[in-house]
Amino acid sequence: MNIPLAERLRPQNLDDYLSQTHLVGEDGALYQQIKSGVIPSLILWGPPGIGKTTLAYIIANESERPFYKLSAINSGVKDIREVIDKAKKSGGLFTAKNPILFIDEIHRFSKSQQDSLLEAVEKGWVTLIGATTENPSFEVIPALLSRCQVYVLESFSKSDLEALLHRAVKKDEVLSKLDIELKETDALLRLSGGDARKLLNIFELIVTSFEGDTIEITNKAVLKQVQSNTARYDKTGEQHYDIISAFIKSIRGSDPNAAVYYLARMIEGGEDVKFIARRLLILASEDIGNANPTALVIANNTFQAVSVIGNPESRIILSQCTTYLASSPKSNAAYMAINKAQQLVKQTGDLSVPLGLRNAPTKLMKELGYGDQYKYAHDFENNFVNQEFLPNEIENTRLYEPGNNSRELAQRQYLKTLWKDKYGY
Incomplete structure (x- = not known):
């Protein structure tokens, strides 16, 4: 059969769609939209081979909409306009079933190519679904980005990929007829790099290379069959x-x-x-x-x-x-500080900001004590006065730990003169 395994196993509905439960699970951000058929224009952002194209197909199938696909690699403004003209005829402004225009690797479109999509998206001639492996904040023009919801797809876990292999063995019309034993999967998973499409293509290559009635998939057998050219640089893989x-x-x-x-x-x-x-x-x-x-x-x-x-x-x-x-000295102190701070926020929730630090734009707020007892640092010697800035529940919590280098050692010494008794620098 000439159809690749990855294509044969492509899910056709949400029930068969693997992972991304934060988007398409029953509590997912996209689930209700897909079920209701009211789909906004959106950008699917994530690494290759995690189901962006498949999700676009499923959205079209579940909402019963016409589906048009373009690849940013080989499509120009002319192609975009031709597809939009077809979409306008098959859908229209006065129907909720306006067609879906899927653009793979939308980050490769130039500004003028992205500009050519604006009117169609704004007037509802099409529902745009773009797929990208790059941060859309950098690669999608602001005017188009503002008209789209951005959804982040997560990388597959090891269990997700192993489940995909077992599904191939049990359900694929070709592989299910063979005697395949999945004894080891680490080599397959490592070679795939988390890309489900690549995983299935490698798996099919391994299976078809075996001779005999029983096919035993082991790490040694996989590495023997797959020859990787590490000198090659594939900017899409x-x-x-x-x-x-x-x-x-x-x-x-x-x-x-x-x-x-x-x-x-x-x-x-x-x-x-x-x-x-x-x-x-x-x-x-x-x-x-x-x-x-x-x-x-x-x-x-x-x-x-x-x-x-x-x-x-x-x-x-x-x-x-x-x-x-x-060649520069290194420190991850700022990185670690924000990690600790975010974790603390997740653990403690929305703690009340101390009254003295709150903004008091109205008379009522002033009467309630907003801004009371705040000490303006520049009114004091050396532009510093000891006061509490953190919520009471987490006072004295040290999140920033200066690194062991000349600049941050100087920072530590400065903070020590200010906050030795409070933060213990």
């Missing part, structure tokens, strides 16, 4: 995530040589320079932070510069930023 991971970890590990090597791998592979610059911008705060605040300034300027300049000259700017960040 597993290598995309492996190389950027190695790049970030090399900078975090203060190795400019390895970092610039992986940068070269991405540049030679045609990676989007803005994608690289965004990762550097995140790293500058997450891994360097207050150990060298200039790192964030340089990373931000790098992002702005490559956005204007483009290839091939952007490689020089990226190299400068990469080697600078890799």
